Amino acid sequence: MKNVSYSICSTVFLLVFISLTSWAIADTDKILITVRPDRDEAVYKKGETVTFQIEVKDGSGKALDWGSVHCYFSDDHYKTTEDYTLAVTGQPLKVTGKLVRPGFLQCEVQFDSGSRELKSKVKPGLGAAAISPEEISPSREVPIDFEAFWSSQKERLAEVPLNAEMEKILPSSTDKIEVFDTQITCLDDVPVSGYFGRPVGAKAKSLPIILWVHGAGVRSSSLGKAVTGATEGYLSMDINAHGIPNGRPKTYYDQLKGKDGRLKNYSHQGRENRDAFYFKGMFMRLVRAIDFLTAQPEWDGKTVAVIGHSQGGLQALVAGGLDERVTFIGAGVPAGCDHTGMLRRRISGWPKLVPLLEDGKADPVIAELSRYYDAVNFSARYHGDAMVSVGFIDRTCPPTSVYAAYNQLRGHKKIIHKPAMGHAAPKDVQDAFLEGFKSHITKKQGSLQEVK
Numbered sequence: 001m002k003n004v005s006y007s008i009c010s011t012v013f014l015l016v017f018i019s020l021t022s023w024a025i026a027d028t029d030k031i032l033i034t035v036r037p038d039r040d041e042a043v044y045k046k047g048e049t050v051t052f053q054i055e056v057k058d059g060s061g062k063a064l065d066w067g068s069v070h071c072y073f074s075d076d077h078y079k080t081t082e083d084y085t086l087a088v089t090g091q092p093l094k095v096t097g098k099l100v101r102p103g104f105l106q107c108e109v110q111f112d113s114g115s116r117e118l119k120s121k122v123k124p125g126l127g128a129a130a131i132s133p134e135e136i137s138p139s140r141e142v143p144i145d146f147e148a149f150w151s152s153q154k155e156r157l158a159e160v161p162l163n164a165e166m167e168k169i170l171p172s173s174t175d176k177i178e179v180f181d182t183q184i185t186c187l188d189d190v191p192v193s194g195y196f197g198r199p200v201g202a203k204a205k206s207l208p209i210i211l212w213v214h215g216a217g218v219r220s221s222s223l224g225k226a227v228t229g230a231t232e233g234y235l236s237m238d239i240n241a242h243g244i245p246n247g248r249p250k251t252y253y254d255q256l257k258g259k260d261g262r263l264k265n266y267s268h269q270g271r272e273n274r275d276a277f278y279f280k281g282m283f284m285r286l287v288r289a290i291d292f293l294t295a296q297p298e299w300d301g302k303t304v305a306v307i308g309h310s311q312g313g314l315q316a317l318v319a320g321g322l323d324e325r326v327t328f329i330g331a332g333v334p335a336g337c338d339h340t341g342m343l344r345r346r347i348s349g350w351p352k353l354v355p356l357l358e359d360g361k362a363d364p365v366i367a368e369l370s371r372y373y374d375a376v377n378f379s380a381r382y383h384g385d386a387m388v389s390v391g392f393i394d395r396t397c398p399p400t401s402v403y404a405a406y407n408q409l410r411g412h413k414k415i416i417h418k419p420a421m422g423h424a425a426p427k428d429v430q431d432a433f434l435e436g437f438k439s440h441i442t443k444k445q446g447s448l449q450e451v452k
Contacts, residue, residue: 031059035108036053041419042129044105051094053092065088068087070112071086075347102132129339130399130419139346146377153187165183167182169181177199183245184289187281192243192292194238195222195237196236198235205301206298207296209304210307221240225238243281291389294325302327304328306330313332317336318336326384330387330436331398333389333390375405387412391421
């Protein structure tokens with residue numbers, strides 16, 4: 001009888017254990033880990049202690065009182081500097097860390113229930129704090145012939161006649177704006193391709209310019225952006241990043257970036273050769289788009305904005321550094337910043353251009369090329385107004401790299417801190433850029449009146 005009772009009890013225990021384990025695994029997508037620094041603004045000085053509060057809750061918002069968490073500190077995800085393991089008790093947990101140099105102290109928290117399957121399904125929590133970010137400097141100096149190199153590219157562009165093919169389209173029922181699918185001649189037989197909008201009946205020399213530029217990927221220009229700017233009363237143009245036709249089916253763009261497409265992995269194409277790197281053409285198309293827009297009789301002659309996010313943020317910074325006609329830029333979570341960050345033992349931005357060799361050192365050829373295409377060096381040549389956004393937990397365009405570029409801007413500037421944001425272009429940031437441009441226009445008009 002004792003053996004039978006033991007068997008029954010063991011079976012019941014096993015069934016209960018399996019039931020509880022199955023429930024936990026089935027509910028893993030509802031477990032949420034939040035990590036917050038002890039200051040809302042999440043900005044600290046070098047050497048200050050940062051306290052992160054960690055909470056682990058289920059889908060109903062109830063704090064878990066089982067399992068454990070592993071906490072990993074790093075300098076902006078470059079390399080783990082400290083780690084801790086804490087039991088989950090149903091109460092908020094606290095861990096502390098610090099950085100002794102400018103950067104971003106990042107705290108990643110992973111949940112562990114003792115089940116390998118469960119651990120793999122729970123999304124890690126992430127928090128970060130800015131540590132004296134205004135002191136972050138470029139990882140390398142600007143090349144001596146940086147100006148000469150880009151001046152020669154603009155001279156080549158100037159030899160290409162400025163011709164535009166414009167097909168009028170009807171974006172809406174309004175008769176207050178008109179929009180054109182536009183292709184403009186540029187270098188190497190790759191045109192500027194975009195949608196160009198303008199208010200109907202505008203007077204000569206009356207309208208500011210706004211140029212919208214794209215994040216990474218392969219897609220058509222945005223008709224909506226062109227319409228938005230024109231509706232606001234600007235000469236408005238949205239260009240795609242690659243000089244490709246607009247308005248085609250999704251399959252067309254998928255093929256371009258697919259296995260055998262010419263734009264597959266475009267961000268690394270030609271990176272061993274300064275004159276063949278893919279982004280050279282993209283940057284020259286920015287200048288040619290501005291050539292076209294400033295040639296319009298309605299341009300007010302003094303105001304040009306370039307606005308974009310991610311790869312578009314890179315293009316905005318580059319346009320400001322390349323073209324003195326640009327007076328305002330909105331660069332959201334900009335890519336292409338501080339390519340050689342690893343030389344200072346810190347993170348680099350997308351597209352992670354410089355690879356590491358087997359000995360752990362940066363590829364010297366690509367590292368040298370990257371200096372001519374680094375947003376940091378273009379930023380240092382821009383003296384106009386600028387707005388930049390930065391996500392403290394952005395792992396695509398890390399905040400350390402963004403600040404390396406932001407700190408080089410020479411004109412009036414503002415940075416929008418988003419401590420809990422990863423790689424994103426939220427509506428409030430987009431609205432802030434547009435409002436910033438409107439204020440810039442007012443300032444320019446006031447300056448002109450003072451001169452008169």
